[in-house]
Amino acid sequence: MPKYEAQDRYFKKARDAGYRARSAFKLQAIDEKYDLLRSGMQVLDLGAAPGSFLQYISKKIGEKGLAIGIDLQKIRDLSLRNVKTYEGDVFDDELYKKIVQENGLNKFDLITSDLAPNTTGISFMDGGASLNLSHKVLEVAKKLLKKGGGVVIKILPGFNEGDLFGELRKNFVQVKKYRPQAIRKSSRESYIICLNKR
Ligand SMILES: C[S@@+](CC[C@H](N)C(=O)[O-])C[C@H]1O[C@@H](n2cnc3c(N)ncnc32)[C@H](O)[C@@H]1O
Structure with a gap:
Protein backbone atom coordinates (compact mmCIF):
# COMPACT_ATOMS: atom_id res chain seq x y z
CA MET A 1 0.00 0.00 0.00
CA PRO A 2 1.44 3.46 -0.88
CA LYS A 3 2.68 5.40 2.12
CA TYR A 4 0.03 8.13 2.01
CA GLU A 5 -2.71 5.49 1.95
CA ALA A 6 -1.38 3.87 5.12
CA GLN A 7 -1.24 7.30 6.84
CA ASP A 8 -4.75 8.04 5.72
CA ARG A 9 -5.89 4.69 7.10
CA TYR A 10 -4.79 5.57 10.65
CA PHE A 11 -6.23 9.07 10.40
CA LYS A 12 -9.62 7.63 9.39
CA LYS A 13 -9.38 4.88 12.00
CA ALA A 14 -8.79 7.48 14.73
CA ARG A 15 -11.68 9.61 13.55
CA ASP A 16 -14.03 6.60 13.38
CA ALA A 17 -13.02 5.44 16.85
CA GLY A 18 -13.54 8.94 18.28
CA TYR A 19 -9.87 9.34 19.21
CA ARG A 20 -8.40 12.83 19.26
CA ALA A 21 -5.15 11.58 17.71
CA ARG A 22 -3.76 8.50 16.01
CA SER A 23 -1.33 8.08 18.92
CA ALA A 24 -3.99 5.99 20.66
CA PHE A 25 -3.21 3.19 18.18
CA LYS A 26 0.46 3.28 19.12
CA LEU A 27 -0.45 2.77 22.76
CA GLN A 28 -2.96 0.08 21.81
CA ALA A 29 -0.26 -1.82 19.88
CA ILE A 30 2.15 -1.53 22.82
CA ASP A 31 -0.58 -2.67 25.22
CA GLU A 32 -1.52 -5.64 23.04
CA LYS A 33 2.09 -6.74 22.81
CA TYR A 34 3.08 -6.22 26.45
CA ASP A 35 -0.29 -6.57 28.22
CA LEU A 36 0.11 -3.41 30.27
CA LEU A 37 -3.34 -2.09 31.07
CA ARG A 38 -5.85 -3.80 33.35
CA SER A 39 -9.11 -2.93 35.02
CA GLY A 40 -8.75 -0.81 38.18
CA MET A 41 -5.26 0.51 37.44
CA GLN A 42 -4.01 3.98 38.37
CA VAL A 43 -2.09 5.45 35.46
CA LEU A 44 -0.06 8.64 35.02
CA ASP A 45 0.15 9.94 31.43
CA LEU A 46 2.87 12.53 30.76
CA GLY A 47 2.57 14.76 27.69
CA ALA A 48 -1.12 13.90 27.43
CA ALA A 49 -2.62 16.57 25.09
CA PRO A 50 -4.84 16.37 23.14
CA GLY A 51 -5.80 13.19 25.02
CA SER A 52 -5.94 10.10 22.81
CA PHE A 53 -3.72 7.99 25.11
CA LEU A 54 -6.09 8.96 27.95
CA GLN A 55 -9.12 7.92 25.88
CA TYR A 56 -7.62 4.47 25.29
CA ILE A 57 -6.43 4.10 28.91
CA SER A 58 -9.85 5.12 30.22
CA LYS A 59 -11.52 2.24 28.35
CA LYS A 60 -9.00 -0.31 29.61
CA ILE A 61 -8.92 0.66 33.31
CA GLY A 62 -12.71 0.88 33.63
CA GLU A 63 -14.70 2.73 36.26
CA LYS A 64 -12.57 1.55 39.19
CA ASP A 71 0.55 18.57 29.63
CA LEU A 72 1.88 22.07 29.07
CA GLN A 73 -1.17 22.59 26.91
CA LYS A 74 -4.70 22.60 28.21
CA ILE A 75 -6.42 19.27 27.57
CA ARG A 76 -9.94 19.95 26.37
CA ASP A 77 -12.50 18.24 28.62
CA LEU A 78 -12.65 14.54 27.75
CA SER A 79 -15.86 13.94 29.75
CA LEU A 80 -14.49 10.68 31.13
CA ARG A 81 -15.23 9.99 34.79
CA ASN A 82 -12.04 8.03 35.39
CA VAL A 83 -9.73 10.70 33.90
CA LYS A 84 -8.35 13.90 35.43
CA THR A 85 -6.08 16.33 33.65
CA TYR A 86 -3.59 18.96 34.80
CA GLU A 87 -2.11 21.80 32.79
CA GLY A 88 1.54 22.05 33.80
CA ASP A 89 5.17 21.20 33.23
CA VAL A 90 6.42 17.67 33.92
CA PHE A 91 9.57 19.26 35.41
CA ASP A 92 7.47 20.98 38.11
CA ASP A 93 7.81 18.72 41.17
CA GLU A 94 5.17 20.68 43.12
CA LEU A 95 2.60 19.53 40.56
CA TYR A 96 3.12 15.85 41.49
CA LYS A 97 2.65 16.68 45.19
CA LYS A 98 -0.62 18.41 44.33
CA ILE A 99 -1.80 15.47 42.18
CA VAL A 100 -1.02 12.89 44.84
CA GLN A 101 -2.77 14.95 47.55
CA GLU A 102 -5.83 15.95 45.56
CA ASN A 103 -6.52 12.39 44.41
CA GLY A 104 -5.59 10.53 47.59
CA LEU A 105 -3.00 8.56 45.63
CA ASN A 106 0.07 6.77 46.78
CA LYS A 107 1.80 5.31 43.74
CA PHE A 108 0.82 4.52 40.14
CA ASP A 109 0.63 1.08 38.46
CA LEU A 110 1.79 2.42 35.10
CA ILE A 111 3.35 5.58 33.70
CA THR A 112 3.03 6.41 30.00
CA SER A 113 5.01 9.19 28.37
CA ASP A 114 4.35 10.42 24.87
CA LEU A 115 6.29 13.60 25.73
CA ALA A 116 7.83 15.28 22.71
CA PRO A 117 9.86 18.49 22.70
CA ASN A 118 9.25 21.23 20.17
CA THR A 119 11.51 19.92 17.43
CA THR A 120 14.05 22.08 15.61
CA GLY A 121 14.95 19.57 12.89
CA ILE A 122 18.50 19.53 14.25
CA SER A 123 18.89 15.91 15.29
CA PHE A 124 21.30 16.28 18.21
CA MET A 125 19.25 19.13 19.71
CA ASP A 126 15.91 17.33 19.36
CA GLY A 127 17.45 14.10 20.62
CA GLY A 128 19.00 15.95 23.56
CA ALA A 129 15.64 17.49 24.51
CA SER A 130 13.96 14.08 24.22
CA LEU A 131 16.67 12.49 26.36
CA ILE A 155 12.04 8.62 22.38
CA LEU A 156 13.29 10.57 19.40
CA PRO A 157 16.52 9.51 17.72
CA GLY A 158 19.70 11.53 17.97
CA PHE A 159 20.80 10.99 21.51
CA ASN A 160 23.19 8.69 23.27
CA GLU A 161 20.67 6.08 24.32
CA GLY A 162 23.27 3.99 26.12
CA ASP A 163 23.20 6.25 29.14
CA LEU A 164 19.42 6.11 29.46
CA PHE A 165 19.15 2.36 28.87
CA GLY A 166 21.75 1.65 31.54
CA GLU A 167 19.77 3.70 34.06
CA TYR A 178 9.37 -1.15 20.24
CA ARG A 179 8.14 0.72 17.19
CA PRO A 180 4.39 0.30 16.64
CA GLN A 181 3.10 0.24 13.05
CA ALA A 182 0.90 3.28 13.60
CA ILE A 183 4.03 5.47 13.68
CA ARG A 184 4.42 7.40 10.43
CA LYS A 185 7.09 5.87 8.19
CA SER A 186 8.78 9.28 7.98
CA SER A 187 9.02 9.55 11.77
CA ARG A 188 12.03 8.08 13.54
CA GLU A 189 10.40 7.99 16.97
CA SER A 190 10.03 4.78 18.93
CA TYR A 191 9.11 3.68 22.43
CA ILE A 192 10.99 2.15 25.32
CA ILE A 193 8.92 -0.31 27.32
CA CYS A 194 10.10 -0.93 30.88
CA LEU A 195 8.50 -3.78 32.78
CA ASN A 196 8.53 -4.91 36.38
CA LYS A 197 10.06 -2.11 38.45
CA ARG A 198 12.63 -3.43 40.89
C1 LIG B 1 2.85 13.81 20.84
S1 LIG B 1 2.06 14.90 21.94
C2 LIG B 1 1.15 13.80 22.97
C3 LIG B 1 -0.05 13.14 22.32
C4 LIG B 1 -0.91 12.39 23.34
N1 LIG B 1 -0.21 11.23 23.87
C5 LIG B 1 -2.22 11.92 22.76
O1 LIG B 1 -2.36 10.70 22.59
O2 LIG B 1 -3.10 12.73 22.50
C6 LIG B 1 3.38 15.40 22.97
C7 LIG B 1 2.98 16.36 24.08
O3 LIG B 1 4.09 16.55 24.97
C8 LIG B 1 3.85 17.81 25.61
N2 LIG B 1 5.03 18.28 26.34
C9 LIG B 1 6.26 18.53 25.86
N3 LIG B 1 7.07 18.98 26.85
C10 LIG B 1 6.34 19.00 27.99
C11 LIG B 1 6.61 19.35 29.34
N4 LIG B 1 7.82 19.79 29.72
N5 LIG B 1 5.60 19.22 30.26
C12 LIG B 1 4.37 18.80 29.88
N6 LIG B 1 4.06 18.46 28.61
C13 LIG B 1 5.02 18.55 27.66
C14 LIG B 1 3.44 18.70 24.44
O4 LIG B 1 2.75 19.86 24.89
C15 LIG B 1 2.59 17.75 23.60
O5 LIG B 1 1.21 17.96 23.83
Missing part, protein backbone atom coordinates in the same frame (compact mmCIF):
# COMPACT_ATOMS: atom_id res chain seq x y z
CA GLY A 65 -9.39 2.89 37.61
CA LEU A 66 -8.00 6.41 37.48
CA ALA A 67 -5.88 8.07 34.80
CA ILE A 68 -4.14 11.39 35.40
CA GLY A 69 -2.83 13.37 32.42
CA ILE A 70 -0.33 16.24 32.49
CA ASN A 132 16.16 15.16 29.00
CA LEU A 133 12.42 14.44 29.07
CA SER A 134 13.08 10.68 29.24
CA HIS A 135 15.38 11.11 32.24
CA LYS A 136 12.63 13.12 33.94
CA VAL A 137 10.16 10.28 33.29
CA LEU A 138 12.59 7.87 34.94
CA GLU A 139 12.98 10.21 37.94
CA VAL A 140 9.19 10.42 38.30
CA ALA A 141 8.91 6.62 38.00
CA LYS A 142 11.50 6.11 40.74
CA LYS A 143 9.34 8.16 43.12
CA LEU A 144 5.77 7.49 41.99
CA LEU A 145 5.66 4.03 40.38
CA LYS A 146 4.78 0.91 42.37
CA LYS A 147 7.23 -1.96 42.61
CA GLY A 148 6.40 -4.30 39.71
CA GLY A 149 4.96 -1.39 37.68
CA GLY A 150 5.76 -0.44 34.09
CA VAL A 151 6.71 2.62 32.06
CA VAL A 152 6.30 3.49 28.38
CA ILE A 153 8.58 6.26 27.10
CA LYS A 154 8.56 7.84 23.66
CA LEU A 168 16.51 2.04 33.07
CA ARG A 169 17.99 -1.44 33.40
CA LYS A 170 19.06 -0.65 36.96
CA ASN A 171 15.44 0.12 37.81
CA PHE A 172 13.44 -2.39 35.71
CA VAL A 173 13.75 -6.13 35.17
CA GLN A 174 12.95 -5.84 31.44
CA VAL A 175 13.72 -2.92 29.11
CA LYS A 176 12.82 -3.16 25.41
CA LYS A 177 12.49 -0.93 22.40
Whole structure:
Protein backbone atom coordinates (compact mmCIF):
# COMPACT_ATOMS: atom_id res chain seq x y z
CA MET A 1 0.00 0.00 0.00
CA PRO A 2 1.44 3.46 -0.88
CA LYS A 3 2.68 5.40 2.12
CA TYR A 4 0.03 8.13 2.01
CA GLU A 5 -2.71 5.49 1.95
CA ALA A 6 -1.38 3.87 5.12
CA GLN A 7 -1.24 7.30 6.84
CA ASP A 8 -4.75 8.04 5.72
CA ARG A 9 -5.89 4.69 7.10
CA TYR A 10 -4.79 5.57 10.65
CA PHE A 11 -6.23 9.07 10.40
CA LYS A 12 -9.62 7.63 9.39
CA LYS A 13 -9.38 4.88 12.00
CA ALA A 14 -8.79 7.48 14.73
CA ARG A 15 -11.68 9.61 13.55
CA ASP A 16 -14.03 6.60 13.38
CA ALA A 17 -13.02 5.44 16.85
CA GLY A 18 -13.54 8.94 18.28
CA TYR A 19 -9.87 9.34 19.21
CA ARG A 20 -8.40 12.83 19.26
CA ALA A 21 -5.15 11.58 17.71
CA ARG A 22 -3.76 8.50 16.01
CA SER A 23 -1.33 8.08 18.92
CA ALA A 24 -3.99 5.99 20.66
CA PHE A 25 -3.21 3.19 18.18
CA LYS A 26 0.46 3.28 19.12
CA LEU A 27 -0.45 2.77 22.76
CA GLN A 28 -2.96 0.08 21.81
CA ALA A 29 -0.26 -1.82 19.88
CA ILE A 30 2.15 -1.53 22.82
CA ASP A 31 -0.58 -2.67 25.22
CA GLU A 32 -1.52 -5.64 23.04
CA LYS A 33 2.09 -6.74 22.81
CA TYR A 34 3.08 -6.22 26.45
CA ASP A 35 -0.29 -6.57 28.22
CA LEU A 36 0.11 -3.41 30.27
CA LEU A 37 -3.34 -2.09 31.07
CA ARG A 38 -5.85 -3.80 33.35
CA SER A 39 -9.11 -2.93 35.02
CA GLY A 40 -8.75 -0.81 38.18
CA MET A 41 -5.26 0.51 37.44
CA GLN A 42 -4.01 3.98 38.37
CA VAL A 43 -2.09 5.45 35.46
CA LEU A 44 -0.06 8.64 35.02
CA ASP A 45 0.15 9.94 31.43
CA LEU A 46 2.87 12.53 30.76
CA GLY A 47 2.57 14.76 27.69
CA ALA A 48 -1.12 13.90 27.43
CA ALA A 49 -2.62 16.57 25.09
CA PRO A 50 -4.84 16.37 23.14
CA GLY A 51 -5.80 13.19 25.02
CA SER A 52 -5.94 10.10 22.81
CA PHE A 53 -3.72 7.99 25.11
CA LEU A 54 -6.09 8.96 27.95
CA GLN A 55 -9.12 7.92 25.88
CA TYR A 56 -7.62 4.47 25.29
CA ILE A 57 -6.43 4.10 28.91
CA SER A 58 -9.85 5.12 30.22
CA LYS A 59 -11.52 2.24 28.35
CA LYS A 60 -9.00 -0.31 29.61
CA ILE A 61 -8.92 0.66 33.31
CA GLY A 62 -12.71 0.88 33.63
CA GLU A 63 -14.70 2.73 36.26
CA LYS A 64 -12.57 1.55 39.19
CA GLY A 65 -9.39 2.89 37.61
CA LEU A 66 -8.00 6.41 37.48
CA ALA A 67 -5.88 8.07 34.80
CA ILE A 68 -4.14 11.39 35.40
CA GLY A 69 -2.83 13.37 32.42
CA ILE A 70 -0.33 16.24 32.49
CA ASP A 71 0.55 18.57 29.63
CA LEU A 72 1.88 22.07 29.07
CA GLN A 73 -1.17 22.59 26.91
CA LYS A 74 -4.70 22.60 28.21
CA ILE A 75 -6.42 19.27 27.57
CA ARG A 76 -9.94 19.95 26.37
CA ASP A 77 -12.50 18.24 28.62
CA LEU A 78 -12.65 14.54 27.75
CA SER A 79 -15.86 13.94 29.75
CA LEU A 80 -14.49 10.68 31.13
CA ARG A 81 -15.23 9.99 34.79
CA ASN A 82 -12.04 8.03 35.39
CA VAL A 83 -9.73 10.70 33.90
CA LYS A 84 -8.35 13.90 35.43
CA THR A 85 -6.08 16.33 33.65
CA TYR A 86 -3.59 18.96 34.80
CA GLU A 87 -2.11 21.80 32.79
CA GLY A 88 1.54 22.05 33.80
CA ASP A 89 5.17 21.20 33.23
CA VAL A 90 6.42 17.67 33.92
CA PHE A 91 9.57 19.26 35.41
CA ASP A 92 7.47 20.98 38.11
CA ASP A 93 7.81 18.72 41.17
CA GLU A 94 5.17 20.68 43.12
CA LEU A 95 2.60 19.53 40.56
CA TYR A 96 3.12 15.85 41.49
CA LYS A 97 2.65 16.68 45.19
CA LYS A 98 -0.62 18.41 44.33
CA ILE A 99 -1.80 15.47 42.18
CA VAL A 100 -1.02 12.89 44.84
CA GLN A 101 -2.77 14.95 47.55
CA GLU A 102 -5.83 15.95 45.56
CA ASN A 103 -6.52 12.39 44.41
CA GLY A 104 -5.59 10.53 47.59
CA LEU A 105 -3.00 8.56 45.63
CA ASN A 106 0.07 6.77 46.78
CA LYS A 107 1.80 5.31 43.74
CA PHE A 108 0.82 4.52 40.14
CA ASP A 109 0.63 1.08 38.46
CA LEU A 110 1.79 2.42 35.10
CA ILE A 111 3.35 5.58 33.70
CA THR A 112 3.03 6.41 30.00
CA SER A 113 5.01 9.19 28.37
CA ASP A 114 4.35 10.42 24.87
CA LEU A 115 6.29 13.60 25.73
CA ALA A 116 7.83 15.28 22.71
CA PRO A 117 9.86 18.49 22.70
CA ASN A 118 9.25 21.23 20.17
CA THR A 119 11.51 19.92 17.43
CA THR A 120 14.05 22.08 15.61
CA GLY A 121 14.95 19.57 12.89
CA ILE A 122 18.50 19.53 14.25
CA SER A 123 18.89 15.91 15.29
CA PHE A 124 21.30 16.28 18.21
CA MET A 125 19.25 19.13 19.71
CA ASP A 126 15.91 17.33 19.36
CA GLY A 127 17.45 14.10 20.62
CA GLY A 128 19.00 15.95 23.56
CA ALA A 129 15.64 17.49 24.51
CA SER A 130 13.96 14.08 24.22
CA LEU A 131 16.67 12.49 26.36
CA ASN A 132 16.16 15.16 29.00
CA LEU A 133 12.42 14.44 29.07
CA SER A 134 13.08 10.68 29.24
CA HIS A 135 15.38 11.11 32.24
CA LYS A 136 12.63 13.12 33.94
CA VAL A 137 10.16 10.28 33.29
CA LEU A 138 12.59 7.87 34.94
CA GLU A 139 12.98 10.21 37.94
CA VAL A 140 9.19 10.42 38.30
CA ALA A 141 8.91 6.62 38.00
CA LYS A 142 11.50 6.11 40.74
CA LYS A 143 9.34 8.16 43.12
CA LEU A 144 5.77 7.49 41.99
CA LEU A 145 5.66 4.03 40.38
CA LYS A 146 4.78 0.91 42.37
CA LYS A 147 7.23 -1.96 42.61
CA GLY A 148 6.40 -4.30 39.71
CA GLY A 149 4.96 -1.39 37.68
CA GLY A 150 5.76 -0.44 34.09
CA VAL A 151 6.71 2.62 32.06
CA VAL A 152 6.30 3.49 28.38
CA ILE A 153 8.58 6.26 27.10
CA LYS A 154 8.56 7.84 23.66
CA ILE A 155 12.04 8.62 22.38
CA LEU A 156 13.29 10.57 19.40
CA PRO A 157 16.52 9.51 17.72
CA GLY A 158 19.70 11.53 17.97
CA PHE A 159 20.80 10.99 21.51
CA ASN A 160 23.19 8.69 23.27
CA GLU A 161 20.67 6.08 24.32
CA GLY A 162 23.27 3.99 26.12
CA ASP A 163 23.20 6.25 29.14
CA LEU A 164 19.42 6.11 29.46
CA PHE A 165 19.15 2.36 28.87
CA GLY A 166 21.75 1.65 31.54
CA GLU A 167 19.77 3.70 34.06
CA LEU A 168 16.51 2.04 33.07
CA ARG A 169 17.99 -1.44 33.40
CA LYS A 170 19.06 -0.65 36.96
CA ASN A 171 15.44 0.12 37.81
CA PHE A 172 13.44 -2.39 35.71
CA VAL A 173 13.75 -6.13 35.17
CA GLN A 174 12.95 -5.84 31.44
CA VAL A 175 13.72 -2.92 29.11
CA LYS A 176 12.82 -3.16 25.41
CA LYS A 177 12.49 -0.93 22.40
CA TYR A 178 9.37 -1.15 20.24
CA ARG A 179 8.14 0.72 17.19
CA PRO A 180 4.39 0.30 16.64
CA GLN A 181 3.10 0.24 13.05
CA ALA A 182 0.90 3.28 13.60
CA ILE A 183 4.03 5.47 13.68
CA ARG A 184 4.42 7.40 10.43
CA LYS A 185 7.09 5.87 8.19
CA SER A 186 8.78 9.28 7.98
CA SER A 187 9.02 9.55 11.77
CA ARG A 188 12.03 8.08 13.54
CA GLU A 189 10.40 7.99 16.97
CA SER A 190 10.03 4.78 18.93
CA TYR A 191 9.11 3.68 22.43
CA ILE A 192 10.99 2.15 25.32
CA ILE A 193 8.92 -0.31 27.32
CA CYS A 194 10.10 -0.93 30.88
CA LEU A 195 8.50 -3.78 32.78
CA ASN A 196 8.53 -4.91 36.38
CA LYS A 197 10.06 -2.11 38.45
CA ARG A 198 12.63 -3.43 40.89
C1 LIG B 1 2.85 13.81 20.84
S1 LIG B 1 2.06 14.90 21.94
C2 LIG B 1 1.15 13.80 22.97
C3 LIG B 1 -0.05 13.14 22.32
C4 LIG B 1 -0.91 12.39 23.34
N1 LIG B 1 -0.21 11.23 23.87
C5 LIG B 1 -2.22 11.92 22.76
O1 LIG B 1 -2.36 10.70 22.59
O2 LIG B 1 -3.10 12.73 22.50
C6 LIG B 1 3.38 15.40 22.97
C7 LIG B 1 2.98 16.36 24.08
O3 LIG B 1 4.09 16.55 24.97
C8 LIG B 1 3.85 17.81 25.61
N2 LIG B 1 5.03 18.28 26.34
C9 LIG B 1 6.26 18.53 25.86
N3 LIG B 1 7.07 18.98 26.85
C10 LIG B 1 6.34 19.00 27.99
C11 LIG B 1 6.61 19.35 29.34
N4 LIG B 1 7.82 19.79 29.72
N5 LIG B 1 5.60 19.22 30.26
C12 LIG B 1 4.37 18.80 29.88
N6 LIG B 1 4.06 18.46 28.61
C13 LIG B 1 5.02 18.55 27.66
C14 LIG B 1 3.44 18.70 24.44
O4 LIG B 1 2.75 19.86 24.89
C15 LIG B 1 2.59 17.75 23.60
O5 LIG B 1 1.21 17.96 23.83
